[in-house]
Amino acid sequence: MTDLRVGMVGYAFMGAAHSQAWRTVNRVFDLPMQVKMAAICGRDELKVAAAAARLGWEAHCTNWxxxxxxxxxxxxxxCTPGDSHAEIAIAALEAGKHVLCEKPLANSVAEARAMVAAAATARAGGALAMCGFNYRRVPAVTLMRQLVAAGRLGAIRHVRAVYLQDWITDPEFPLVWRLQKEKAGSGALGDIGAHxxxxxxxxxxxxxxxxxxLTETFIKERPLPTASSGLAASGNGTVTGPVTVDDAAVFLARLDGGAIATYEATRFAMGRKNALRVEINGSLGSLVFDLExxxxLEYYDATQIAPEQGFNRILVTEAAHPYMEAWxxxxxxxxxxxxxxxxxxxxVLGIATGADPAPSFVDALGVQLVLDAVERSAGNGSSWTEVEPIYAEVSS
Amino acid sequence: MTDLRVGMVGYAFMGAAHSQAWRTVNRVFDLPMQVKMAAICGRDELKVAAAAARLGWEAHCTNWxxxxxxxxxxxxxxCTPGDSHAEIAIAALEAGKHVLCEKPLANSVAEARAMVAAAATARAGGALAMCGFNYRRVPAVTLMRQLVAAGRLGAIRHVRAVYLQDWITDPEFPLVWRLQKEKAGSGALGDIGAHxxxxxxxxxxxxxxxxxxLTETFIKERPLPTASSGLAASGNGTVTGPVTVDDAAVFLARLDGGAIATYEATRFAMGRKNALRVEINGSLGSLVFDLExxxxLEYYDATQIAPEQGFNRILVTEAAHPYMEAWxxxxxxxxxxxxxxxxxxxxVLGIATGADPAPSFVDALGVQLVLDAVERSAGNGSSWTEVEPIYAEVSS
Amino acid sequence: MTDLRVGMVGYAFMGAAHSQAWRTVNRVFDLPMQVKMAAICGRDELKVAAAAARLGWEAHCTNWxxxxxxxxxxxxxxCTPGDSHAEIAIAALEAGKHVLCEKPLANSVAEARAMVAAAATARAGGALAMCGFNYRRVPAVTLMRQLVAAGRLGAIRHVRAVYLQDWITDPEFPLVWRLQKEKAGSGALGDIGAHxxxxxxxxxxxxxxxxxxLTETFIKERPLPTASSGLAASGNGTVTGPVTVDDAAVFLARLDGGAIATYEATRFAMGRKNALRVEINGSLGSLVFDLExxxxLEYYDATQIAPEQGFNRILVTEAAHPYMEAWxxxxxxxxxxxxxxxxxxxxVLGIATGADPAPSFVDALGVQLVLDAVERSAGNGSSWTEVEPIYAEVSS
Amino acid sequence: MTDLRVGMVGYAFMGAAHSQAWRTVNRVFDLPMQVKMAAICGRDELKVAAAAARLGWEAHCTNWxxxxxxxxxxxxxxCTPGDSHAEIAIAALEAGKHVLCEKPLANSVAEARAMVAAAATARAGGALAMCGFNYRRVPAVTLMRQLVAAGRLGAIRHVRAVYLQDWITDPEFPLVWRLQKEKAGSGALGDIGAHxxxxxxxxxxxxxxxxxxLTETFIKERPLPTASSGLAASGNGTVTGPVTVDDAAVFLARLDGGAIATYEATRFAMGRKNALRVEINGSLGSLVFDLExxxxLEYYDATQIAPEQGFNRILVTEAAHPYMEAWxxxxxxxxxxxxxxxxxxxxVLGIATGADPAPSFVDALGVQLVLDAVERSAGNGSSWTEVEPIYAEVSS
Structure with a gap:
């Protein structure tokens, strides 16, 4: 079996999550290639060395x-913060590497467009690019897609989606990179709204x-950070700096199939830890999902006989469910x-078979364009703002 | 004990609901006045006579x-449709009657302002006016108010409120009065969004x-109705007319205490029957309510010790809960x-003690002004629209 | 329309519940007879007079x-405590009255058998008898019966039923009549286990x-009561008496169709207020009900396609559901x-049409025989105890 | 860091589960020893070789x-079926190895006692023994223990515990080893009732x-199996054999602290996949857990003020919760x-520090003695049966 040798940039929360996945994937799924965790890269020599040992990488380095x-x-x-995605991913693609890039794809539309272009060029040489919107692969979410694609919901009328967290409700929580525009691009919007x-x-x-x-920053100044881990962090409390990203973003939307939608991303929903919740209502049924x-998965099937209709709580752990036969x-x-x-x-399957994996960089650009429209609308009195087409030349 | 003699206008869904309340209130609560169900009024002689007999009114008439x-x-x-609220309520107030008026107060801001003026004038003569936003008196909702008023939520950051129904998802459902702008004023917005x-x-x-x-009318033509009851109805299917109200309305909002909010009212949320759901997040806790x-009531208290924090499902049926000691x-x-x-x-307590009951007509005008701002924003590319002050002269 | 004149004995919790039902039934349902609340009876002249006025009875008396x-x-x-059911019901039947008797039918099998005999004799004269196991008429419960009767569950394998309350967990809660064997017959067993x-x-x-x-009395002595209302009560705390009934009863059972079952009735399940919960598992599906x-109603239909099976939460409020069209x-x-x-x-429908209403006194005797077997098993080292047949002569 | 070299016997469902744990433990937790997955053993050469490659073991063999x-x-x-636990574990202990043995400890009390004796002897030489009741280490379960140990529930009154599955409801499901008494010892009782x-x-x-x-075997004959994987399996349907274990076991119990309890283990609860559910009621609070x-964790704290009491849904994913800081x-x-x-x-921590890990073989013998009493009671007309003391000599 062919080896697939992986190098990862970043070793924090996402680095740990990706590491476990690389370590596990061949232990659970039958795959035509064997993943090797070749090397991990991070700027801090001591920390990246420790991460390599902890997470199981063969080697480490400090320059990507x-x-x-x-x-x-x-x-x-x-797996780095968004401000370095474009530079690293484009360089890797130009070097002929397959690239998996964490979401959001970039911190700006311009960067995302450049990445799409690089991916298209690299594709000709056989390199694949994928953006890591991992929640598509939660089995219940994949099952949602299957049900909608099979027409089980009929015409989609409503989407209501929230992603609620509460980890920065404390005004003393420090000014970590996720709260700095130049690193993170945006706040709740890009971090969880993108999902x-x-x-x-x-x-x-x-x-x-x-x-x-509409976007809002409830806490406008925070202490500078002294240490962080995952989403947790501590500050010294005496020196503060300005929060330059949104704490929360809410928006209304129209979808091209006729649905209307509401979206909310916030880090100030006290008690909600990782509450990505989506409800979709169609003319034939509804679906409800909660990441916690x-x-x-809850499924309402309006084609059932009337006295038996209801929200059906499907425990998505059957062999018949996406990905679950292996578990x-x-x-x-x-x-x-x-x-x-x-x-x-x-x-890995995409690389082994030469098939483009989804979400592609183009798909991820699509998300970026929505985030961009949200920021423009919020900056312009909430006025209705059209999402720029993925292929800009089409509209010009 | 003094009698309090009531005359009701309207005998359909709301008429039945109010009748049971008038019939029950002295059987459950100790009150200083005894309600008498004196007379009921409706335009159709036969139907109103049948309703009087069924619902327990002493008399009936056909002219209010x-x-x-x-x-x-x-x-x-x-309890009539909204297009006659103003005329009836104002006439009753001018005649010195106490008035209870179903929500929404009126079909327009102008009507609502006139009603507020009439109520103010009548008040001098001792007549009281109240608007029937009944959900304030669901014990769990009253308890929410008590908790917020006691400061238990701290600074309110987020409100998310939806009122979801699905009773007109079928395109063959007929064009009942609630789907006609001249009768209902608006669609989901005024009917359930107001709540x-x-x-x-x-x-x-x-x-x-x-x-x-943003508002939307998904089904733009419907069969003319032949019969209706409660929210159910049938049509003959051959002759159609235009739906002139919204099927769904969604909006973003800011509240004067600093919170941001999302609202949605729809009759197209398949599987949701009467799903008024509200979540409020504050700096010290959160509350969640579902009318179904x-x-x-779910209450998250962030002041509890960390490992024991969670959404606490309070079964609001204790003697210590609002209104429940009598049950x-x-x-x-x-x-x-x-x-x-x-x-x-x-x-009844308000009348007996001379205290103004809430919600007053002024409170209800406040709701009307929000609905008005929603319609103006929806008609103006979703642009940010300020809610007109209750006392218009203040802002001029 | 013929009047149906009702006299009620008892005016406490059950008296209030029955009164609202008599008051309401013709206001909601189309019935061939008109209920008249003729008179209410209780031993305390002042209290029963107040109850008559409060609850809406035309007259009152102190001798049944x-x-x-x-x-x-x-x-x-x-609606009296169980110790007087037999005497009153038999006298009423002998006088040719229709009788509705609250559950449990009696405090002993012998009394219950005498009541069954009296009902059989009275039936010949046209008087009907019914026992008030009201939960059969919760729409979701009636729907359960319909689904099972239609074969939707297949062969029943398991029944698990609990009725959990917590209103006497406090050792200072006084020795009300429900805790005295001579009045109540048994404790949690007869009061809620019967349900x-x-x-x-x-x-x-x-x-x-x-x-x-197995039965248990956790608190063996309690203060004598000074006042009570509903299930609430207070004591003076100085003089105590022995609790002579069970606080909790648990039992295993076999059903004649092959199912095995567990039952639990307790007043010591802290936090459970009125938690009658039943789950039934069959070869084709399952049902779950919770009185709170x-x-x-939750329904698992194992005949659905595999990836869509789940517990379906049916909101039993549709016109297609039992009793609900009228609401x-x-x-x-x-x-x-x-x-x-x-x-x-x-x-009322049974009386109007001459059809025997269920549950009959025979059905209620069937329950009594199970309670009797439970008490005998608990008194005999939990050993397996057969339930005596309803018609005792059959087995002899 | 010292290596800890592990050899595992068995490679099916439990083998896969243990392998992922050995592979993961040093990647998530800071431990003083480094686990090495040295060798895996199974009787079928081809299958164990494949398992070694798939699961990540350095070597494999066919003779334990x-x-x-x-x-x-x-x-x-x-990780073998229960019939070989005693032989393998005792031999390993005699060889001075630390032993982790899957539950149930053995198929009989006699075997379990022999294993306890062997563990005691080996302990003198420094070898540790632990039984794998893994659910103790679900963070919510550990938290339950902490709350009870801290006195937060007061005096325990009730335990109700069920473990419900449905994987053999189909009569065509074949006669796998778990349905054979000589391999599995018992059916639902030992497999899931033990938990x-x-x-x-x-x-x-x-x-x-x-x-x-009370125990029951609903399906008494089944097809002989042709293949199996995890809990799934297939049969050829023509040749059948007798099911020699229980399909379901229910029992009442008393605990030595005064609580009464109900237990149910079944593989015939249609729709319940892995529903280990436990509720514990005490004089100060209650706890509810569901493995699905x-x-x-739901926690009712009766010491809170009355209007705010309720079942508190704790999302056990905080750093303050057991084991979770590492995740x-x-x-x-x-x-x-x-x-x-x-x-x-x-x-691993126990081995590194020399501290005895729980559950010990003595704890597991305690479980075995309960299972033994259950089987004796079921075989003796459900009569009350005392659990034999762990140290048999104490009672003689």
């Missing part, structure tokens, strides 16, 4: 250009065409982390 | 002016200051209808 | 024999044939009290 | 005695002292498999 320069590495997995935009476009098969938006109960017996739930395991499975 | 003219009637209860506007303003103690809105489980033992749930029983209790 | 002696009364409704025995036998259409049981959410639009929930309204509806 | 004979192996992990016995004894800190039980939602940010749920990861963590 060295990683890309290695002939024995097939895949570059980009619900991608997920709903994927599940409905429809694109958002226009938005009306990711092994479940445990029914009712034995899986965790958040395996959305990544499934992502790596499909990426 | 006759009802108002009677000296032996103390209260006029207005979530009032409920959230009541619970938070904050007013909506501006909105960005109206005896429950059954704990755990024995009450139904939708008793939001009206509680409304009548408070209205 | 006077009530039975009245020619203008058609129905005797027995789950009847409900599961009704829904499955199967009879319990044998049991193995009495408008909902509010879909999604507008009803309360506990209307299990009685539905009971009165069916009793 | 060879595994024990290896000097370079420190730990023997026994709820251990879990409730662990959480309450109380021991079951006596039981009254294993990241959640993802709050709200990012973990799966079933990590109950094993936590088990291995604690076993």
């Amino acid at each position: 250009r060295d990683l890309i320069a290695r002939d024995d590495i097939d895949v570059i997995d980009v 619900i935009v991608d997920l709903t476009q994927y599940v409905t098969g429809q694109q958002i065409t226009g938005v009306s938006a 109960r990711l092994n479940e 445990w017996p029914p009712g034995h739930i899986i965790g958040y982390e395996h959305s990544f395991t499934h992502e790596m499975r499909d990426f | 002016r006759d009802l108002i003219a009677r000296d032996d009637i103390d209260v006029i209860d207005v 979530i506007v009032d409920l959230t303003q009541y619970v938070t103690g904050q007013q909506i200051t501006g909105v960005s809105a 489980r109206l005896n429950e 059954w033992p704990p755990g024995h749930i009450i139904g939708y209808e008793h939001s009206f029983t509680h409304e009548m209790r408070d209205f | 024999r006077d009530l039975i002696a009245r020619d203008d009364i058609d129905v005797i409704d027995v 789950i025995v009847d409900l599961t036998q009704y829904v499955t259409g199967q009879q319990i044939t044998g049991v193995s049981a 959410r009495l408008n909902e 509010w639009p879909p999604g507008h929930i009803i309360g506990y009290e209307h299990s009685f309204t539905h009971e009165m509806r069916d009793f | 005695r060879d595994l024990i004979a290896r000097d370079d192996i420190d730990v023997i992990d026994v 709820i016995v251990d879990l409730t004894q662990y959480v309450t800190g109380q021991q079951i002292t006596g039981v009254s039980a 939602r294993l990241n959640e 993802w940010p709050p709200g990012h749920i973990i799966g079933y498999e990590h109950s094993f990861t936590h088990e291995m963590r604690d076993f």
Whole structure:
């Protein structure tokens, strides 16, 4: 079996999540290639060395250009903050590497367009590019897509999607990189709002065409950080700096299939830890998903006889469900982390068979264009703002 | 004990709901006045006679002016469609009657302002006016208000409110009065959207200051109706007419205490029957309510010790809960209808003690102004639209 | 329309619940007879007079024999503690009255057998007898029965039923009549255990044939009571008496259709207020019911395609559901009290048409025999104890 | 860092689950020893070789005695069916290996006693023994234990525990080893009933002292199997054999702290996939757990003020919760498999520090004695049967 040698840039929360997926994927799925965790890259020598040991990488380095320069590495997995995605991914593609890039694809539309162009060029040489909207691979979400694609919901009328967290409600929580525009691009909008935009476009098969938006930064100054881990962090409390991203973003939208939608992304929904919740109503049925109960899907089938209609709680752990045949017996739930395991499975299969994996960089650009429209609308009195077409030349 | 003689105009869904409340209120609560169901009024002689017999009214008539003219009637209860609220309520107030008027107060801001003026004038003569936003008296909703008023949520950051129904998803459902602008004023917006506007303003103690809105009519032509009952109806299917109200309305809002909000009212959420759902997030806690489980309230208290924080499902059936001491033992749930029983209790108490009951016509005008801003924003490319002040002269 | 004149004995919790049902039934349902609330009887002159005024009865008296002696009364409704059921009901039947008797039918099998005999004799003269297991008329429970009767569950394998309350967990809660064997017959077993025995036998259409049981009295002495209302009460705390009934009863059972079952009735399940919960598993599906959410029924249909199987939460508020066409639009929930309204509806219909209403006294004797077997097993080292046949002569 | 070299016997469902845990434990937790997956053993050469490659073991063999004979192996992990536990575990302990043995400890009390004796002897030489009741290490279960141990529930009154599955409801499901008494010892009782016995004894800190039980085999003959995987299997349908274990077991119990309890283990609860559900009621509060939602715990705290009491849904994903600091940010749920990861963590820590890990073989014998009492009661007309003391000599 051919080896697939991976080099990863970044070693924090996403680095740990991706590492477990690379480590696990061949242990659970039958794949035509064997993943090798070749090297991990990070700027801090001590920390990246520790991460390599902890997470199980063969080697480590501190300059991502060295990683890309290695002939024995097939895949570059980009897990850094958004401000370096474009530079690393484009360089990797130009070097002929397959690239998996974490979401959001970039911090700006311009960067995202450049990445799409680089991916198209690299594709001719056989390199594949994929963006890591991992929630598409939660089995319940994939099942949602299957049901919609099979016409089970009829005409989609409504989408309501929220992604609610509460980890920065404390004004003393420090000014980590995710709260700095130059690193993160935006706040809740790009970090978690991007997920619900991608997920709903994927599940409905429809694109958002226009938005009306509002953003808010509730806490405008925060202490500078002294240490962080995952989403947790601490500050010293004496020196502060300005929060330059949104704490929350809400927007209305229309989709190209006729649905109307509401979206909300916030880090100030007290008590909601990772509450990505989506409800879709169609003329024949409805679907409800909650990431905090990711092994479940609620499905209302309006074609059933009237006295038996209801929201059906499907425990998505059966062999008949997407990805689940490889896992445990029914009712034995899986965790958040395996959305990544499934992502790596499909990426490896794509590389092995030469088929383009989804979401492509083009799909991810589509998300970026929605985020861009949201920011423009929010900056312009919430006025209706059309989402720029993916291929800009088409509209000009 | 003094009698309080009531005359009601309207005998359909709301008429039945109000009748059970008038019939029940003295059987459950200790009140200083005894309600007498004196007369009911409707345009169709046969139907109103049948309703009087069925619902337990002493008499019936077909002209509401006759009802108002009677000296032996103390209260006029207005349960007609919105297009006649203003005329009936103003005439009743001018005749010195106490008035209970169903929501929405009117079909236009101008009518609502006229009603407010009439109520102010009548008040000098001792007549009271109240608008029937009955959901304020669901015990769980009253409890929400108490918790917010006690500061238990801290600073309110987010409101998300939806009112979802699905009773007109079938394109063959006929063109009943609720789908005609001249009768209903608006569609989902005024019928159910009004409820979530009032409920959230009541619970938070904050007013909506501006909105960005979108409305949609999914089914633009429907068969003319042949018969209807409650929300159910049938049509003959051959002759159609235009739907002139919204099927769904969504809007973003800001509240005057600093919160941002999303609202949605729709009759196209397949599987959702009466799903008024509200979530409020504050700096110290959160509250969640669902009208389909109206005896429950979820409360997240962020001041508890960390490992024990969670959404606490309170079964709002204890003697310590609002209105519940008069009812059954704990755990024995009450139904939708008793939001009206509680409304009548408070209205009767107000009359007996001379205290103004809430929501007043001014409160209801406040709701009307929000609905008006929503319609203006929706008609103006979703652009940000400020809610007109209740006292218009203040802003001029 | 013929009047049906009712006399009720008892005016406490059950008296109030039955009163609202008698008051409401003709206001909601089309019935061939008009209920008249003729008279209410209780031992305390002042209290029963107040209850009559509060609850809406035309007259009151203090001796139930006077009530039975009245020619203008058609129905005797027995709402007293269990120790007087047999005497009152038999006297009423002998006087040719229709009798509605609250559950449990009696405090002993011997009394219950005498009541069955009296009902059989009276039936020849046209008098009907019914026992008030009101939960059969919760729409979701009736729907359960319909689904099982239609074969939708296949062969029943398992019944698990609990009725959990917590109103006497406090050792200072006083020794009310429900805790005295001579008044109540038994404790949690007869009060709430009787409900789950009847409900599961009704829904499955199967009879319990044998049991193995355990009972417990956690708090053995309590203060004597000074006042009580509903299930609430207070004591003075200085003088105590022995609790002579069970606080909790648990038992295993076999049903005559092959199912095995577990039952639990307790007043010590902290946090559970009125948690009658039943789950039934069959070879083709399962049903789950919870009285604290009495408008909902969960149904698992194993004949659906595999990836879509799940527990379907049916909101039992549709016109297509039992009893619900007469009520509010879909999604507008009803309360506990209307299990009685539905009971009165069916009793009135039975009287009007001459059809025997269920549950009959024979059905209620069947429950009594199960309770008797439970007590015998608990008193005999939990050993397997067969339920005595309803017709004792059959087995002898 | 010292290596800890593990040899595992068995490679099916439990083998896969344990393998992922051994592979993961050092990647997530800081431990003083480094696990090495040295060798895996199974009878079928081809299958065990494939399993070794798939699951990541350095080597494989077909005779477990060879595994024990290896000097370079420190730990023997026994994942075989119950009939070989005693032989393998005792041999390993005699060879000085640390032993982790899957539950149930053995197929008989005699075997379990022999294993306890062997563990005691081996302990003197430094070898540790642990039984794999993995659900103790579900964070929500550990949290339950912490709350009870801290006195938060007061005096325990009730335990109700069920473990419901439905994987053999189809009569055509074949006669796999789990349905054969000589391999599995018992059916639902030992396989899943053992889990709820251990879990409730662990959480309450109380021991079951006596039981009254009933068992049932609904399907008495099944096709012989042709292939199986996990809990799934297929049969050829023509040749059948007798099912020699229980399909379901129900029992009543008393615990030594005064609580009464009901237990049910079944593989015939249609729609329930892995529904281990436990509710514990105490004088100060209650706890509710459901393995299908294993990241959640419901806690009712009766010491809160009355209007705010309710079942509090704790999302057990905070750094403050047991084991969770090592995982993802709050709200990012973990799966079933990590109950094993936590088990291995604690076993490795025990070995590193010389501290005895729980559950010990003595604890597991305690479970075995309960199962034995259940079988004796079921075989003796459900009569009350005392659980034999762990140290038999104490009672003689």
